[in-house]
Amino acid sequence: MAEQQIKVAVLGGGSFGTALASIAADNGARVRQWLRDPALVEQINREHRNGRYLPDYSINPAVVASSDMAEVLPGAELVLVAIPSKAFREVVRQARPHLNPAQILVSTTKGIQEEGFKLMSQILEEETGFPHIGVISGPNLASEIAQKQLTATVIASADPETRTRVQTALGCDYFRVYASNDRHGVELGGALKNIYAIAAGMAAALGMGENTRSMLMTRALAEMSRFAVDQGANPMTFLGLAGVGDLIVTCSSALSRNYRVGYALGEGKTLDEAVEALGQVAEGVNTVRLVRDKAREDGVYMPLAEGLYQVLFKGVPAKEMARMLMLGEQSSDVEFILPREAVQQAHRETGGRHG
Numbered sequence: 253m254a255e256q257q258i259k260v261a262v263l264g265g266g267s268f269g270t271a272l273a274s275i276a277a278d279n280g281a282r283v284r285q286w287l288r289d290p291a292l293v294e295q296i297n298r299e300h301r302n303g304r305y306l307p308d309y310s311i312n313p314a315v316v317a318s319s320d321m322a323e324v325l326p327g328a329e330l331v332l333v334a335i336p337s338k339a340f341r342e343v344v345r346q347a348r349p350h351l352n353p354a355q356i357l358v359s360t361t362k363g364i365q366e367e368g369f370k371l372m373s374q375i376l377e378e379e380t381g382f383p384h385i386g387v388i389s390g391p392n393l394a395s396e397i398a399q400k401q402l403t404a405t406v407i408a409s410a411d412p413e414t415r416t417r418v419q420t421a422l423g424c425d426y427f428r429v430y431a432s433n434d435r436h437g438v439e440l441g442g443a444l445k446n447i448y449a450i451a452a453g454m455a456a457a458l459g460m461g462e463n464t465r466s467m468l469m470t471r472a473l474a475e476m477s478r479f480a481v482d483q484g485a486n487p488m489t490f491l492g493l494a495g496v497g498d499l500i501v502t503c504s505s506a507l508s509r510n511y512r513v514g515y516a517l518g519e520g521k522t523l524d525e526a527v528e529a530l531g532q533v534a535e536g537v538n539t540v541r542l543v544r545d546k547a548r549e550d551g552v553y554m555p556l557a558e559g560l561y562q563v564l565f566k567g568v569p570a571k572e573m574a575r576m577l578m579l580g581e582q583s584s585d586v587e588f589i590l591p592r593e594a595v596q597q598a599h600r601e602t603g604g605r606h607g
């Protein structure tokens with residue numbers, strides 16, 4: 253028996269929104285994509301190509317773009333919101349009159365709203381009050397998805413219907429969708445790893461080696477899970493695709509825009525020059541500031557986020573910061589096994605040099 257065609261709406265015409273729209277269409281969904289630029293709408297519908305954000309890849313011709321939300325949202329069963337965090341709430345407010353509570357609303361955005369330190373799924377909840385809310389996050393470089401490279405992601409939601417519907421709508425022979433019920437942890441993973449991708453790009457440009465990158469990524473994971481625990485998320489989530497998985501890809505690839513911003517900074521560009529040259533969103537630049545402030549407020553130890561903040565916004569040279577971090581207080585490898593405080597206590601008792 254032929255399966256019923258699911259109706260999917262995508263808000264956002266950037267690289268990720270476009271890649272997701274194409275996956276859903278490849279998978280047999282009826283897909284409508286909203287973007288605000290009428291010229292790009294015209295190009296997507298005529299040439300099946302997004303010349304601004306994914307110029308080298310073709311889009312499934314079944315994706316129909318529009319700059320009118322009234323043509324995109326009513327009737328959609330699944331709505332994917334792929335809008336950078338700075339504009340996310342504004343776009344959801346625009347969409348609200350066209351949405352209904354039966355729809356599944358999923359954020360694909362890896363960022364944090366400054367006011368109230370809100371994650372995007374919280375904004376979806378606040379703006380709609382609807383029950384089927386989820387988050388997609390994982391090691392998902394848009395241009396590789398557009399090439400149909402084998403890729404996996406996570407759909408996180410407390411609502412089983414949201415999880416299963418998204419797995420069915422997007423899962424296909426090149427895109428595998430795993431389920432999680434830790435929405436907060438998955439969403440935090442996606443937002444936090446952008447910070448460390450900037451640091452990894454910077455380290456690469458400064459000629460630092462593979463040992464350094466490995467140390468950076470592993471300590472980043474420790475820091476991310478420490479912060480997540482403070483925020484009420486499950487640290488085990490960070491062992492999954494949306495934690496360590498996304499951290500690996502974003503800290504290792506020049507396809508990551510956050511990595512590229514870091515690389516440009518390491519080459520001596522200013523932050524403004526690096527962001528300007530990118531021409532797309534690099535969420536980590538904003539996230540590092542928000543997370544650093546939140547960590548200080550909550551008393552969470554986050555030396556890498558603090559160090560990157562000092563380099564980006566206070567003019568501390570990256571090499572000097574790296575030296576300070578290397579000489580920082582003695583610490584524990586896996587603090588869920590040996591608490592940091594126990595290491596410090598032992599140093600105090602034995603008069604350790606850095607204790």
Ligand SMILES: NC(=O)C1=CN([C@@H]2O[C@H](COP(=O)(O)OP(=O)(O)OC[C@H]3O[C@@H](n4cnc5c(N)ncnc54)[C@H](OP(=O)(O)O)[C@@H]3O)[C@@H](O)[C@H]2O)C=CC1
Pocket residue numbers: 264265266267268269270287288289305334335336337339342343360361362363392393394395531532533535
């Ligand atoms: N690209 C990737 O590989 C991945 C990205 N993500 C996440 O997806 C989110 C979106 O990223 P991505 O698609 O890559 O971003 P891009 O920078 O490629 O595109 C941003 C899109 O958002 C639109 N937009 C920005 N501001 C507004 C606004 N005020 N109103 C309407 N539309 C707006 C842009 O429209 P316009 O062109 O008109 O400015 C553009 O269509 C980010 O949070 C990112 O972290 C997640 C996984 C992978």
Ligand SMILES: O=C(CO)COP(=O)(O)O
Pocket residue numbers: 362390391392393394446449498501502507508509510511533534535
């Ligand atoms: O989140 C991503 C890959 O999973 C994309 O990272 P960038 O936003 O740094 O390009």
